[in-house]
Amino acid sequence: MSFGESLSVSTFTIILIVIAIGLVGAVLAYRRARGLVGRDGVKLHSRPTYHASFVACWGMIPSLLVLAVWLIAAPIVISADVRGNFPEGVLAQSDLTEDLAYGIVESMGSGLRVLPEDERARVTEATPVEDVADLLRNRGIPIASAAADWMVPLAIQLNSMQIWSQWAMTAAVLLVALAGVALAYRRIAPRLRARNNVERIVTGALIAASSIAIMTTVGIVFSMLFETIDFFSRISPAEFFFGTVWEPRFSSAGSTGSAGSFGFIPLLAGTLYIGAVAMIIAVPIGLFAAIYMAEYADNRTRSIVKPLLEVLAGIPTIVYGFFALVTVGPFLRDLSAEISGLVTGNYASFIEAQSVLTAGLVMAIMLIPFVSSLSDDIITSVPQSLRDGSLGLGATRSETIKRVILPAALPGIVSALLLTASRAIGETMIVVLAAGVAANLTLNPFEPMTTITVKIVAQLTGDLEFNSPQTLVAFALGMTLFVITLCLNIYALYIVRKYKEQYE
Amino acid sequence: MSDATANGIADAAAARKPRRDIGIKKRYAAERRFKAYGIIAIAIGLAFLVALMWSIVSQGYTAFWQTEIEVPISFSEKVLGTPEQANESQTKLLMANYPQLARDGLVQLLGIDPADKKAVSAANGLISSGTRVTLRDIVMNDLSVIGTTEDVWLYASSELDSALKGQYDLDVPENRRPISDLQLQYIEKLRQQGAIEQRFNWGLFTSGASSRAETAGVGVAIIGSLYMMLIVLALALPIGVAASIYLEEFAPKNRFTDLIEVNINNLAAVPSIVFGLLGLAVFINWFGLPRSAALVGGLVLTLMTLPTIIIATRAALRAVPPSIRSAALGLGASKTQTIFHHVLPLAAPGILTGTIIGLAQALGETAPLLLIGMVAFVADYPSTPLDPSTALPVQIYMWANEAERAFVERTSGAIIILLGFLAIMNVTAILLRRRFERRW
Numbered sequence: 001m002s003f004g005e006s007l008s009v010s011t012f013t014i015i016l017i018v019i020a021i022g023l024v025g026a027v028l029a030y031r032r033a034r035g036l037v038g039r040d041g042v043k044l045h046s047r048p049t050y051h052a053s054f055v056a057c058w059g060m061i062p063s064l065l066v067l068a069v070w071l072i073a074a075p076i077v078i079s080a081d082v083r084g085n086f087p088e089g090v091l092a093q094s095d096l097t098e099d100l101a102y103g104i105v106e107s108m109g110s111g112l113r114v115l116p117e118d119e120r121a122r123v124t125e126a127t128p129v130e131d132v133a134d135l136l137r138n139r140g141i142p143i144a145s146a147a148a149d150w151m152v153p154l155a156i157q158l159n160s161m162q163i164w165s166q167w168a169m170t171a172a173v174l175l176v177a178l179a180g181v182a183l184a185y186r187r188i189a190p191r192l193r194a195r196n197n198v199e200r201i202v203t204g205a206l207i208a209a210s211s212i213a214i215m216t217t218v219g220i221v222f223s224m225l226f227e228t229i230d231f232f233s234r235i236s237p238a239e240f241f242f243g244t245v246w247e248p249r250f251s252s253a254g255s256t257g258s259a260g261s262f263g264f265i266p267l268l269a270g271t272l273y274i275g276a277v278a279m280i281i282a283v284p285i286g287l288f289a290a291i292y293m294a295e296y297a298d299n300r301t302r303s304i305v306k307p308l309l310e311v312l313a314g315i316p317t318i319v320y321g322f323f324a325l326v327t328v329g330p331f332l333r334d335l336s337a338e339i340s341g342l343v344t345g346n347y348a349s350f351i352e353a354q355s356v357l358t359a360g361l362v363m364a365i366m367l368i369p370f371v372s373s374l375s376d377d378i379i380t381s382v383p384q385s386l387r388d389g390s391l392g393l394g395a396t397r398s399e400t401i402k403r404v405i406l407p408a409a410l411p412g413i414v415s416a417l418l419l420t421a422s423r424a425i426g427e428t429m430i431v432v433l434a435a436g437v438a439a440n441l442t443l444n445p446f447e448p449m450t451t452i453t454v455k456i457v458a459q460l461t462g463d464l465e466f467n468s469p470q471t472l473v474a475f476a477l478g479m480t481l482f483v484i485t486l487c488l489n490i491y492a493l494y495i496v497r498k499y500k501e502q503y504e
Numbered sequence: 505m506s507d508a509t510a511n512g513i514a515d516a517a518a519a520r521k522p523r524r525d526i527g528i529k530k531r532y533a534a535e536r537r538f539k540a541y542g543i544i545a546i547a548i549g550l551a552f553l554v555a556l557m558w559s560i561v562s563q564g565y566t567a568f569w570q571t572e573i574e575v576p577i578s579f580s581e582k583v584l585g586t587p588e589q590a591n592e593s594q595t596k597l598l599m600a601n602y603p604q605l606a607r608d609g610l611v612q613l614l615g616i617d618p619a620d621k622k623a624v625s626a627a628n629g630l631i632s633s634g635t636r637v638t639l640r641d642i643v644m645n646d647l648s649v650i651g652t653t654e655d656v657w658l659y660a661s662s663e664l665d666s667a668l669k670g671q672y673d674l675d676v677p678e679n680r681r682p683i684s685d686l687q688l689q690y691i692e693k694l695r696q697q698g699a700i701e702q703r704f705n706w707g708l709f710t711s712g713a714s715s716r717a718e719t720a721g722v723g724v725a726i727i728g729s730l731y732m733m734l735i736v737l738a739l740a741l742p743i744g745v746a747a748s749i750y751l752e753e754f755a756p757k758n759r760f761t762d763l764i765e766v767n768i769n770n771l772a773a774v775p776s777i778v779f780g781l782l783g784l785a786v787f788i789n790w791f792g793l794p795r796s797a798a799l800v801g802g803l804v805l806t807l808m809t810l811p812t813i814i815i816a817t818r819a820a821l822r823a824v825p826p827s828i829r830s831a832a833l834g835l836g837a838s839k840t841q842t843i844f845h846h847v848l849p850l851a852a853p854g855i856l857t858g859t860i861i862g863l864a865q866a867l868g869e870t871a872p873l874l875l876i877g878m879v880a881f882v883a884d885y886p887s888t889p890l891d892p893s894t895a896l897p898v899q900i901y902m903w904a905n906e907a908e909r910a911f912v913e914r915t916s917g918a919i920i921i922l923l924g925f926l927a928i929m930n931v932t933a934i935l936l937r938r939r940f941e942r943r944w
Contacts, residue, residue: 195838199838199839199840202840203750203754203840205746206746206747206749206750206754207750208746209742209743209744209746209747209750210746210747210748210750210751210755210764211764212743212747212810213747213764213767213768213771213810213811213814214763214764214767216767216771216782216807216810217767217770217771219782219786220774220778220779220781220782223781223782223785223786224778224781224782224785226785227785284545285545285548285549286545286549287545288541288542288544288545288546289542289545289546289549291542292539292541292542292543292545292546293542293546296539296542305546305550308550308553309546309549309550309553311553312549312552312553312556314864314868314926314930315556315868315923315926316867316868316869316870316897316922316926317868317870317871318868318870318897318900318901318904318919319556319560319868319900319919319922319923320556321901321904322560322900322904322915322916322919323556323559323560325904326559326563326904326912326915327555327559365552365556368549368552369549372549396531396532396534396535397535397538397539398534398535398538398539399531399534399535401538402538419773422773422775423773423775425775426774426775426776426777426778427775428775428776428777428870428871429870429871429901432871432901433901433904453775453777453871456777456781456875457777457871457874457875460781460784460874460875461874461875461877461879474781475781475785478777478778478781481775481777481778482774482775482778485773485774485775485778486770486774489769489770489773489774490766490770492773493766493769493770
């Protein structure tokens with residue numbers, strides 16, 4: 001190994017060099033294109049800046065693509081090669097053991113790069129693993145005790161392959177960059193349609209940017225799908241969807257005890273119950289506020305009240321959660337104690353500080369502005385002629401609203417309520433702080449219940465091994481949540497589209 | 505109007521011409537009721553807003569002041585070692601018994617007999633154990649203080665701080681409150697000497713996480729949030745604008761663009777916690793990015809903010825009248841030139857406003873960050889976006905789970921800071937819109 005670590009080039013530096021090559025190419029191209037002008041009446045097809053961008057694009061885009069492909073492919077190739085050299089005994093065992101062994105080889109390999117030259121020279125293929133581990137430990141790199149002698153040569157192989165790959169990548173990327181600049185530079189001529197070329201690249205970039213939205217959705221679905229399938233291979237879907245007991249036990253790694261029960265019903269019930277309480281409070285308030293602002297309020301009142309209500313929508317949900325935890329929860333508890341004291345003489349509170357009611361009430365505060373501003377938009381978009389017609393026939397304002405405007409706006413309002421409901425179901429921070437963590441199955445709104453989102457957070461915070469059903473269940477829950485909200489959203493969007501066309 | 509006259513008029517009307525009863529009175533009453541419902545609904549909404557704000561501000565404003573005690577500290581060589589020793593090895597200086605210096609100083613200030621163990625420990629309970637760091641920093645910055653005596657303002661313990669802010673009822677029996685009678689006497693004595701004061705709490709803005717309320721601050725969390733906002737701005741703005749330009753100006757109306765459109769509208773309504781799961785599975789497990797890094801948080805928040813920015817940008821592009829495009833095209837500009845040279849600059853204020861509102865949303869978002877491991881005890885400033893860091897709302901979440909009374913005050917204080925940032929961003933957005941909005 002003659003390459004020192006001081007000579008290897010980091011990926012970030014490569015990117016900087018490529019950008020520099022592109023810029024230099026652009027400056028040269030600009031000057032060359034300017035030089036072409038004016039010579040016996042020659043006119044350029046494109047302005048010099050387009051020639052410059054053309055050269056820069058040729059210099060940077062292919063080389064950065066090579067870089068990206070290499071960064072993704074190299075670890076896969078190296079890993080396959082090194083694993084091919086594993087002893088038969090290891091290969092015969094499960095994938096998990098193989099992964100573990102590869103992990104140790106990898107950390108040894110990367111450790112070798114940190115060692116100073118003289119110490120690394122002492123590590124040969126015959127060095128016992130204890131000596132290597134000692135050397136690395138002195139540099140602050142712990143090596144797992146499962147390391148074996150046969151791993152040392154593989155670590156050396158891995159290390160040299162990685163260094164080689166890094167060098168080859170640097171060379172390849174820079175070569176492609178220089179070649180791109182050179183080729184593009186040679187093509188500069190008065191007739192070159194540089195602008196059209198550059199614009200085609202720009203359009204491609206625009207399409208790529210807008211497909212990120214699709215990639216995000218695909219990413220969401222697939223990232224959760226794989227883990228969900230993994231989860232359902234351990235726990236049967238029937239047990240998950242119809243189980244009424246939620247009690248995942250946190251068993252220590254490797255123990256063969258049962259994983260506990262993963263009944264989804266209590267979580268779904270809690271989610272829907274809290275959402276329903278929130279909607280029952282928020283919908284009338286939001287709707288009446290919207291009607292008043294759209295139909296009765298004068299412009300001045302509207303310009304003051306509307307932004308004030310929308311402040312509620314801008315407050316982060318963690319603030320609502322804290323408000324529920326330290327103000328609303330204790331207030332409701334003390335209030336219930338007072339009431340039961342007045343009625344029965346026994347000052348025992350019947351509302352617990354963390355309860356369905358607390359979470360629902362605070363969530364309702366958060367939802368009011370959603371209901372009111374969505375409905376407001378819809379009510380104001382009902383054509384004025386409908387109003388005029390009804391008022392002209394002698395109906396009062398409230399009759400017009402109840403009999404003409406609301407029926408006309410109904411599809412829009414329904415879709416607004418669906419969107420609001422989807423937000424209530426997906427809300428996390430309020431319920432994490434105010435609803436409690438006990439997976440109760442109860443009808444009493446004064447007791448704590450828990451929701452899907454609370455359990456996702458509970459299963460994924462803290463140090464957990466990634467491959468246990470206890471963490472995988474979070475993805476199954478997330479998938480279910482995503483599907484529920486997706487259905488609500490798509491149905492709501494569908495109604496909105498249909499409704500929009502009606503008056504346009 | 506008396507009943508008699510009212511009846512008289514009604515009688516007269518009935519005598520003049522019998523009219524069909526159309527229930528006008530009932531209908532007007534219904535009208536008034538209906539209007540009243542609207543007013544009541546708005547009043548309830550505003551009452552909630554006031555209650556929320558009042559609860560946060562009344563609990564949180566005191567967090568910006570912190571009780572401190574001025575104690576004469578003698579930096580004795582006995583405890584710290586000589587400056588010469590310190591130059592050779594800093595171990596002793598780092599490990600020295602700084603709390604003892606603070607205790608000795610306070611005992612001397614209060615005139616307590618150092619042999620009276622009970623009195624000494626009562627006095628020691630008045631100052632924060634976080635003084636270790638304060639005093640160590642003084643010594644480490646300037647070795648020449650060793651051997652001298654200086655007056656230093658030290659943080660009071662959180663119990664003393666809460667008691668002085670009136671958060672404990674001091675009239676209850678001694679064993680039921682965290683401050684003893686003896687300590688109350690000391691406080692009175694310190695007050696007479698002018699050695700105890702409520703000072704502005706800079707530590708709240710500069711410190712990191714701490715298990716002691718008096719030394720805990722949101723400084724580290726603000727830096728983490730700042731990194732994330734920069735990443736969101738650097739990624740979401742260009743990608744969002746590019747996507748909007750394509751959808752609004754170039755895209756043909758076909759299945760594919762329809763799909764993108766439905767996707768964006770749906771993504772805007774996907775629960776934020778789902779983005780956290782995406783970040784955990786894709787960025788951390790597949791790409792192997794470090795947990796609790798601001799980079800991962802920034803990427804997740806970028807994906808979350810994109811739909812907001814795209815929707816705002818498209819509205820801004822649509823508001824630019826077609827005549828501008830026709831004029832540019834008519835003068836021979838290409839489509840790309842028309843958009844980038846003419847339409848985009850005119851839409852810029854709208855885009856900027858939407859971006860700021862999107863950023864404000866991202867700044868307050870907590871749930872996805874919990875899943876990618878930002879619930880971490882981070883006491884040091886992250887120097888790069890790859891270092892472990894935390895965010896302002898996550899810090900609030902962690903403090904909200906602390907039981908101590910002093911942390912409730914801190915949490916509310918941190919919320920006021922967060923709301924302050926959000927208010928600044930939103931007001932900027934509104935002012936931008938007012939200043940640059942053009943009606944065509």
